Amino acid sequence: MTPQPPENRDKDAGRWSDLSRPPLNAAALRRALVRPGALWTALDVVPATGSTNTDLAARAAEGAAEGAILVAEEQSSGRGRLDRVWSAPPRSGLFFSVYLTPRVPVEHWGWLPLLAGVATATALSQTAGIDTALKWPNDILVTAPEDSAAAGERKVGGILAERAGPGVVIGIGLNVSLTADELPVPTAGSLALAGARTTDRDPLLRAVLRSLERWYTDWQSADGDPAASRLQDTYAAGCATLGRSVRAELPGGTDLTGEAVAIDSDGRLVLATANGVQQPVGAGDIVHLRPATRQRPEGDDSPER
Known part of the structure; x- marks a missing residue:
């Protein structure tokens, strides 16, 4: 075997420096997902980037085909709603974006982040063997065992959908193997801390x-109708927000408090207020959604994906 130059040995050592967090197998992922007739048309894994959403949106502007997937082993400036920033250790999670060009009425496009939430939560339940739930509008929740270092209901993932070119880029971030001392905020968790039966990122992805x-194929077949595609009912069935008293913090410092009673046909959260009014609130209308009984700590700006 020809000896490798020192710089190549260092590069390989870095790639495998944490054996508990091996790199993704890009070639195997492409063989499994990119095939004739499938939605997925390209899959790239990069060692690191600022934001997969930003990078894939740039590719979309240059003519990328629907079904392009961009995955990063490390994401240093991942963005959530309202440009909140989030980052995690290399290879500790799944950080990826997909590009979709829906052929359904544009008024139904607002369902895409909720569709991604349903698809992600159901996949994690089946593959990792953990209970998942959805926090409206864009968070993935798990309930960790009481003896876990991150017990109780915790956020393990988030979703961000952004218009790009003629379509939409959907970014998904999931905490997979983060330890308790690596969690970015007190309300965060990871699949490992929730007792997942696997933290192998390849089968999870x-x-x-x-x-x-x-889910996307069925939704398109129903012309984007959330009821006909079962998306609306499935989201509501897995939504932990429903049935709880919440406070929607709105731009300008105002808020709206009520019991979350439904997800309407536009994907909005319907709040039943104390004065008997049922008020729908869209994801773009709120700054934060919090439990009604919890006061926001001073300086709290918990990050989202």
């Missing part, structure tokens, strides 16, 4: 993308 393909 394949499962999420296959689930997303199924």
Whole structure:
């Protein structure tokens, strides 16, 4: 065997420096997901980037085909709603974006982040063997065992959908193997801390993308109708927000408090207020959604994906 130059040995050592967090197998992922007739048309894994959403949106502007997937082993400036910033250790999670060009009425496009939530939550439940739930509008929750270092209901993932070119880029971030001392905020968790039966990111990513393909295909077949595609009912069934008293913090410092009673046909959260009014609130209308009984700590700006 020809000896490798020192710089190549260092590069390989860095790639495998944490054996508990091996790199993704890009070639195997492409073989499993990119095939004739499938939704997914390209899959790239990069060592690091600022934001997969930003990078894939740039590719969309240059003519990328629907079904392009961009995955990063490390994401240093991942963005959530309202440009909140989030980052995690290399190879500790799944950080990826997909590009979709829906052929349904544009008024139904607002369902895409909720569709991604349903697809992700169901895939994780089946593959990792953990209970998942959805916090409206864009968070993935798990309930960790009481003896866990991150017990109780915790956020393990988030979703961000952004218009790009003629379509939409959907970014998904999931905490997979983060330890308790690596969690970015007190309300965060990870699949490992929730007792997942696997933290192997390759099968987890394949499962999420296959689930997303199924849900997206069914939704398009129903012309984007959330009821006919079962999306509305499935989201509501898995939504932990429903039935709880919440406070929607609105731009300008105002807020709206009520019991979350439904997800309407536009994907908005319907709040039943104390004066008997049922008020729908869209994801773009709120700054934060919090439990009604919890006061926001001074300086709290918990990050989202």
